[in-house]
Each structure stands twice: as structure tokens, then as C-alpha cells.
Amino acid sequence: MKLKVLAAALVAVAPSTAVFASEPIQPIRPAQEINLAQAELGKKLYFDPRLSKSGFISCNSCHNLSMGGSDNLRTSIGHNWQEGPINSPTVLNSSLSVAQFWDGRAADLKEQAGGPIANPGEMAFTHTLATSVLESIPGYVNEFKLVYGEDGIDIDKVTEAIAEFEKTLVTPNSRFDKWLLGDQNALSADEVAGYELFKNSGCVACHNGAAAGGTTFQKMGLVEPYQTDNPAEGRYAVTGKDADRFSFKVPTLRNVELTYPYFHDGAAWSLEEAVNTMGRIQLGKNFTPEENAQIVAFLKSMTGDQPSFAMPILPPSAANTPQPQPFD
């Protein structure tokens, strides 16, 4: 008898599974296959400003987990208050991207993590100096040894641990995901209408997959050139191919309500503006105010559970730890 009930329940689940299987956007799945020891170490490193020359800038400075994994600035602030060249993309769900950075120059999160540390305009350090700081801190020496089962700290382990932590930064359980999973009451009529518009207008050609983006590189200004003072040339900087000029990784729309301002130059501060611009320059469409409002309502339904964890407590430096050099 109990088995029959279970079988009936399984049958009942099957149709709703089928619902999202045919959709261009899939639910975000909770983090799986995480090396928890690495991720816990990586969490500390993610929050540790001692990976920067100044001792002031950490990964979390520009990918702030209190703020949708971004800094909510047009472009970021780097060492010595340098103005960054491009908008800081969210770290949330970045494990779902085909590559990292706007131009995809890093293959994965591990490769990405090493970039800002050594970028003179960002954390302005070197991998060697960052590693020697960590090697001088007894708490880190012990934790790396426990996590990796051997002595020694190198940039490979550092970036691997940070990447493992970042793999935990997925945001399941948005109202849109609940709807995808079969809960018809999870979205309002306007939000559902916005999703239909999003699909029928062609937005999903680029914004697809679980992250609603991050699966391909696409030209910014497909139908109409995008006007910007920002000199970034996108994927061209990586491939050198003319066809890749102004081609950028399609940003995820997950948690997009939290990750303003929008576009690689951070020029659009509201979703309303961003939706209108995208419609015009990518699709040749002028959304009506009502359509725009419906699409924005749909986009806001993709805000998922934000990462929740205790602030890490960082192991203190020792007397021989190289001192930060904020003003040199």
C-alpha cells in the first residue's frame, strides 16, 4: 500500500519535472560535490585583504556577498583608488559560466582567482608575495596542511581553494525556480507574462541555461551599435579575431535585481533602462512600458537564496609576516 502511494507521488512529480526540462532556463541546483575543507579555507582567503599589496582589498571588496556578489559600482576601485576598466561581474553562480571574466580569458574559477591578486590595477600584489604572506601565518600553514595533506602553500592551492568556495555560491530557490519546478503560485500573472515575453522576444537566445546567461559570447550591439566611452573590446582581446570585437560573455540574469549597474561598462543603473537598451540594440525591439514592466517583474523573480554563512575569522599575522604597503 505504501509503495503504491510512493509510486503515485512519483508520477505526480514527473510532469512538473518535464515542465522545466523543456524550458530554456533551468533551475539552479544547490551546490554539489564540494570539497568542504577546501571551500572553508577558500572562504577565509576570499575575505582576506592580505592577498593584496595594501592589505585592504579582498575578493569580497569587488564581489561583495552582501551585495549580490558585486560592488554595485560602474567600474571597480582598485589599489590606490585606481578606476577599473570594466564592471565587476557577480561571483554568484559563476561556476555555471562557460569561462570567466567578460572576455572569457580565464577558463575557470581557479584561473580567474589568480588574476585580480596580480593585477596592478586591482590588488596589485604578486602570486609570490601573496604566497609568502600566507606562509608566514601559522593559522594558514596549519590549515593548508590539513586540507592538502602536505606541507607548503602555493598559488595553485590558494586559487583552487578560492574556486572551491566560489562553487558554493549558487543561489537556488528563487520564485522563478519554484515555478519551473511546478509551483504555479510562485509567480504572479505579470511575472509569467514577462517570462513569455522574454522567451518570445528572443532574449533567451543568449540568456539561457541555469544561470540565464554565461553560456556564450555575444556581440554587444547586434542590431544597433552600443554607444559607450568604455574602450573594452571584449573577446577580441583574447582571440585577436575581428569578428570577436565587442563580443562579451553574456552575463547571468540570476539575482540581477542585486547586481546593478548593468552591462560591461556599468552604464545602466535600472533594470527598466537595461531591458529597453537590450531590446533595442540586440533585438531591434521597442518594448512598450507594460512589456518592459512585465519583463522586469520576471527578472526580479530570479533572485534566489543568497549565500548564508558566518563571517570567517582570519588567522592573525605573525611578527615575520610581510607588512601591507598601502601607501608605497
Place this chain on the structure above:
Amino acid sequence: MKLKVLAAALVAVAPSTAVFASEPIQPIRPAQEINLAQAELGKKLYFDPRLSKSGFISCNSCHNLSMGGSDNLRTSIGHNWQEGPINSPTVLNSSLSVAQFWDGRAADLKEQAGGPIANPGEMAFTHTLATSVLESIPGYVNEFKLVYGEDGIDIDKVTEAIAEFEKTLVTPNSRFDKWLLGDQNALSADEVAGYELFKNSGCVACHNGAAAGGTTFQKMGLVEPYQTDNPAEGRYAVTGKDADRFSFKVPTLRNVELTYPYFHDGAAWSLEEAVNTMGRIQLGKNFTPEENAQIVAFLKSMTGDQPSFAMPILPPSAANTPQPQPFD
């Protein structure tokens, strides 16, 4: 019968209570009488860089709760990478201080909280602008209304909430506190010897009370002048009295292992150096290496439970929220 057991237990507790009652340093008590709603709101504000002109600097930037409530820099980095004039004191246990800032110019945490927001060298904002940013954020508008039971956001409520959160940032349960409470095994023989030296040498004349400091203002360089390039004149800036020149609020020694570098100018990077300097210029003593090591061991036993809480998730800005101005 049960009452008798209880009475016996109370008698058993009494002697250990007496132990610390006669000591110059008292155990840190867990936070009490907290307005939790205000504190939860204040936690968000404490982490919110939108209280700064740049949108990049929050209270936590210089009083980092992952790093002993300090920034572990000689002096802090302010708006536009300005070099701060003085070492950032820890926020931990600051509710136990007689006044706030090194020179005591703020009477309490609430008054202190307003300072950095409007300081051109720190967050470089104004109270009016900070308030109008908050008033444009629907999540804050709602939360302030729920917490205060009325419409409206003003700097008085903002700083009150931040101060209430800061009152939760006490660090009980250090090994030294366990020892004070009667656990003879909580400290090593060297740590106990260090505490005895700390008392007998006169350190406790200034570093006393639950925070082992923060109870009085004292001249830096009592026996021998303190050599520094730092122009800060301490309490003199507040009172204008010559006698207060170079008189600073005695810093807490709680969690001192985490709050390097030391002194108002952040000149001493190790506890060994700080203890030697203090012995020489405040007490006219030259500690032997063994004495120094014992005092340092004792000081490290005062690291308590660090604040543990989930990173707050900040409510997103709205289309009409004044934009941050990092590069203006």
C-alpha cells in the same frame, strides 16, 4: 533536598566569583539588554558601503570583524585612498570604553558612528546624503519603520542602530576569563606568570576593567618621551589643556593578538615590541626576554570568542537611489 543541593552549588560558586572580584581585570560579560531589532538593522548598516560617498567604504572596512574589529594597517585608508591620521581602534568590546576615538571626542558609540560617515578623509559623505540614500531603498524604509514604529529615517536612528549592533560585539570566554572564573587549567604557568608580571609591573594601573583598557586617558610617554612622526596630540585636541597633550584613551588589550599594529600611530607590529616599548616609556622598566615572553603569552590568552553571525544581505538600491560617486 533539591534546595540544599542548590545552596551547596551556590556556595561552591562563591569562592571563584570572589577570585575575580578582587582582580583588576574582570571577565567580559556576554551582551545583555540588546534591542535585537535595532541591532539587526545596525548590522546591515555597519556593512553597507552606501553610507560612503564612493559606495565602497563601510564601517567594516576599517573595523573588520574578520580581523579583530580593526584593519591591521598602521593608519587607515579613506575616500580616494587618503592616508588616515591615526590607527583604527578595534570595535570589539568598545561598548566598555569610557568614551570613543583615541582622544575620547565622542561620548558613546552612537556619537562615534556618525563621525566617519561625514569625515572627508574617511567615508567622505554627509549625514543628509547618507540618509537620503537609505530613504530611497525600499528594504530600509520598511525595516526602519518596523524597528522604530514610525515612518522616516534620520541620522539619529542610523547611528543608534549601528551602536546597538556594536554593543553585541563583545568577546567573552577567553582562556583568561575562564581562569578568572576559576578554571585553573585554562592558563599555562607562563601565562599566569605573565599576568602576575602584568600586575606587579604596574601595567594594570592603566589596563584594567573588563576590557583591560578603555577606562581612562593616559599620557603616551610618561617616563620617557614617545618618538613618533604622527602629529596626533590626543586629548589636548578636545580639551585644549596643556596637561592633556599626548594623552590618549588607553586601548583595550582584549583580542590584542588580532589588533596589530599597536599604539595610536600603529608603529609597533609585534606584541613583543609593544610590551617592551610600553615597559620602557610608561614604567621605566626593561623587561627581560623571559618576562616579555610571559607577558605576551598572557596577552594572547585574552583573545575571546569572536562575533559570529551570518553576513547580512543588504537591500538593493532603487532606480531613484543617488548613485555612488567614487571618482568625483
